[in-house]
């Protein structure tokens with residue numbers, strides 16, 4: 001018997017022991033990551049925590065499957081229960097947002113935006129949008145989804161003092177440029193858009209309104225921000241993991257009686273921008289939607305109250321929080337100009353060393369996204385752990401001690417740990433009281 005030929009040199013084989021070490025390296029980094037967040041104050045406006053039931057879905061067998069198409073019209077077998085889950089997910093989504101269209105197949109907010117651009121815009125056409133410098137998402141950039149689809153932005157007029165559209169100037173721009181699709185959405189999202197004020201103009205130019213609610217989806221659902229699908233927008237795209245505390249996924253919602261638009265949106269989702277739609281995440285989304293129907297109003301209300309309280313408490317301590325005359329925010333986010341504290345980059349680094357997680361952010365007037373003057377702070381995660389206004393005051397005091405009073409990093413880190421210690425379990429969900437940052441050790445050897 002001849003022995004089998006030696007594997008070719010490019011079939012790189014590595015010793016099991018070496019690869020075992022790599023596996024352990026990733027596992028221990030993930031454990032360390034979880035522990036760091038457990039002992040820290042996460043204030044990233046776009047992040048949140050999953051409920052225990054939603055997490056359970058993520059590690060279920062659904063993760064291993066495909067279900068291309070729509071419930072009852074699949075291309076693969078084995079989708080009986082997947083169909084049940086997707087039908088339930090769609091019904092919950094329509095109920096939560098009181099609308100007649102939902103698609104839960106986009107695997108992220110950006111992918112949902114691409115699907116809308118595919119269904120509702122022509123290559124070479126113009127689409128209304130805010131500027132990146134005024135807080136819009138990279139989806140609207142020539143190097144983002146707009147550019148991929150080959151559409152050009154028509155920029156609205158933005159009043160940077162109020163961090164809000166200038167309605168009259170925007171109307172004039174719309175009447176002149178006449179885009180057929182108008183996007184309303186921001187990643188530095190402090191105040192609701194004046195949709196009702198613009199809806200006549202949209203009608204006049206024959207444009208459809210598209211709301212990107214990635215940041216504020218949970219606030220919209222909780223009745224605490226605005227209600228775009230009932231204020232003149234036809235479609236709403238979003239991520240499902242920011243103020244809506246669901247899995248990392250996307251969604252499209254709509255209020256339309258146009259079957260052609262419905263069909264176009266569905267075929268843009270699949271086969272347009274997805275094949276697999278991440279069934280484990282879709283099941284987790286179903287649970288997040290059900291939990292939001294049960295607990296979302298109280299959660300959204302406290303999230304906004306906390307953001308306003310944090311803005312006030314920082315303002316009281318000499319921080320330059322934007323829009324003080326308007327109560328700082330109507331959302332989960334506040335923006336702080338930290339020019340005198342050393343700029344956004346320096347501040348966010350010093351803060352994270354002390355266990356306070358934020359991000360530097362461009363503010364109107366900034367020229368560089370790498371060296372901006374702003375810090376963006378959000379309350380979704382701390383609120384989900386049960387923090388209220390009095391804890392926001394303590395958070396502000398900690399920032400003040402570090403950035404204004406020269407208190408040492410180690411001493412501040414200890415303060416952060418002491419404050420966080422009593423806020424590490426989940427609220428506003430079924431299975432409340434479960435640890436929020438648990439590492440699921442599934443392999444015992």
Ligand SMILES: *Cc1c(COP(=O)(O)O)cnc(C)c1O
Nearest residue numbers: 108109110137185186187214239
């Ligand atoms: C976060 C965000 C998105 C993209 O969401 P992903 O789920 O990260 O792809 C889209 N639009 C806006 C306004 C956002 O803030």
